[in-house]
Amino acid sequence: xxxxxxxxxxxxxxxxxxxxxxxxxxxxxxxxxxxxxxxxxxxxxxxxxxxxxxxxxxxxxxxxxxxxxxxxxxxxxxxxxxxxxxxxxxxxxxxxxxxxxxxxxxxxxxxxxxxxxxxxxxxxxxxxxxxxxxxxxxxxxxxxxxxxxxxxxxxxxxxxxxxxxxxxxxxxxxxxxxxxxxxxxxxxxxxxxxxxxxxxxxxxxxx
Numbered sequence: 042x043x044x045x046x047x048x049x050x051x052x053x054x055x056x057x058x059x060x061x062x063x064x065x066x067x068x069x070x071x072x073x074x075x076x077x078x079x080x081x082x083x084x085x086x087x088x089x090x091x092x093x094x095x096x097x098x099x100x101x102x103x104x105x106x107x108x109x110x111x112x113x114x115x116x117x118x119x120x121x122x123x124x125x126x127x128x129x130x131x132x133x134x135x136x137x138x139x140x141x142x143x144x145x146x147x148x149x150x151x152x153x154x155x156x157x158x159x160x161x162x163x164x165x166x167x168x169x170x171x172x173x174x175x176x177x178x179x180x181x182x183x184x185x186x187x188x189x190x191x192x193x194x195x196x197x198x199x200x201x202x203x204x205x206x207x208x209x210x211x212x213x214x215x216x217x218x219x220x221x222x223x224x225x226x227x228x229x230x231x232x233x234x235x236x237x238x239x240x241x242x243x244x245x246x247x248x
Contacts, residue, residue, distance in 0.1 A: 066100075066101045066109075066242055066243060066244045066245060067098070067099070067100050067101075067242070067243045067245075068097075068098070068099035068100075068195075068207070068240050068241065068242040068243070069096075069097070069098055069099075069240055069241055070096070070097045070099065070207075070209060070238050070239065070240025070241075071094065071095070071096055071097075071238055071239060071240065072094075072095040072096075072097065072115075072209070072211070072236040072237065072238025073092055073094070073095070073236065073237055073238060074092030074093075074094075074095050074117050074118075074119060074234050074235075074236055075092055075234065075235040075236070075237070076089060076090055076092065076119070076232070076233070076234055077233045077234070077235055078231065078232070078233035079227075079228060080227075080228050080229070080231055080232055080233065081228060081229060082119070082232055082233075082234070083233075087123060088121070088122070088123045089121070090119040090120065090121045090128060091119060091120050091121070091122065092117075092118075092119050092234075093118040093119060093120055094117075094118050095115055095116065095117040095118070095236055095238065096115070096116050097113055097114065097115040097116075097238075097240075098113060098114055098115075099111065099113040099136070099240075099242075100112055100113065101138075107139055107140045107141070107142075108137065108138070108139055109137070109138045109139075109140065109149075110135075110136070110137055111135075111136055112133065112134065112135050112136060113133070113134050113136050113153060113155075114131070114132065114133040114134070115130070115131075115132045115134075116129065116130070116131055116132075117129070117130040117132070117234070118130075124163065125163055125164055126161055126162070126163045127161075127162050127163075128159060128160070128161055128162075129159075129160045129162070130157055130158070130159050130160075131157070131158045131160070132155055132156065132157040132158070132189050132213075132215075133155050133156060134153040134154060134155025134156075134189065134191060135153060135154060135155060136151055136152065136153035136191070137151065137152055137153070138150065138151035138152075138195075139151075142199075145198070145199045145200070146196060146197065146198060146199065147195075147196075147197040147199055148194065148195070148196055148197075149194065149195040149196075149197060149207075150192075150193070150194045151191075151192070151193055151194070151195070152190075152191065152192050153189075153190070153191040153192075154188070154189070154190055154191070155188075155189055155191075156186070156187075156188065156189065157186065157187045157188070157189040157215050157217075158184065158185075158186055159184065159185040159186070159187065159215075159217065160182065160183075160184055161182065161183040161184075161185075162181070162182045163181050163182075185217050185218060185220070186217070186218050187215045187216055187217040187218060187230075187232070188215070188216050189213055189214065189215045189216075190213065190214045190215075191211055191212070191213045191214075192211065192212055193209055193210060193211025193212065193236070194209065194210055194211075195207045195208070195209040195240075196208045196209070197242060203243055203244045203245070204241060204242075204243055204244075205241065205242050205244070206239065206240070206241055206242075207239070207240050207241070207242060208238075208239055209236075209237070209238050209239070209240060210235075210236070210237050210238075211235070211236040211238075212233070212234075212235055212236070213233075213234050213236065214231070214232070214233055215231075215232040215234075216230055216231060216232075217229070217230045217231075217232060218230075
């Protein structure tokens with residue numbers, strides 16, 4: 042219920058803005074998640090989680106001089122092969138960016154804040170124990186919620202077309218909720234992930 046309420050708080054104002062403001066630009070990017078820091082994602086002694094892919098949509102609703110205001114949503118996939126666990130992170134955010142134009146390159150630093158839903162999933166497994174009797178472990182799922190802060194920079198290669206490529210680098214910090222079962226510590230709640238990536242931006246109105 043809390044999760045749904047938080048998403049509605051973000052999306053309802055977005056919908057109101059969308060109905061009043063001309064659309065500006067839409068970006069789609071592919072990034073590579075790299076866990077860092079002292080936490081269970083980056084546990085070197087156990088192998089830690091390996092980033093697989095992140096796909097994001099970045100939508101500018103409002104432009105004021107060089108400032109842009111909009112929202113973005115990312116879906117990140119990581120894997121912990123040792124225990125056959127897949128982690129999927131869904132994270133909608135509100136963002137603000139600022140465009141700095143240098144010849145045919147635009148440098149766009151941005152910040153964002155939003156909600157994250159972490160879904161841990163493991164598949165069913167069968168083990169052979171004493172006397173070769175198989176033991177079946179059913180598939181399992183666990184869900185955690187958190188608040189995410191993001192900071193990043195895009196470098197856009199401008200052309201005369203509405204479609205332009207960009208490189209980006211971002212850092213995201215997530216503070217997860219207190220676990221129902223387990224130790225309440227920064228190791229289990231403070232998550233840090235780096236995101237290098239590439240993307241393409243579609244401008245509805247050429248500049």
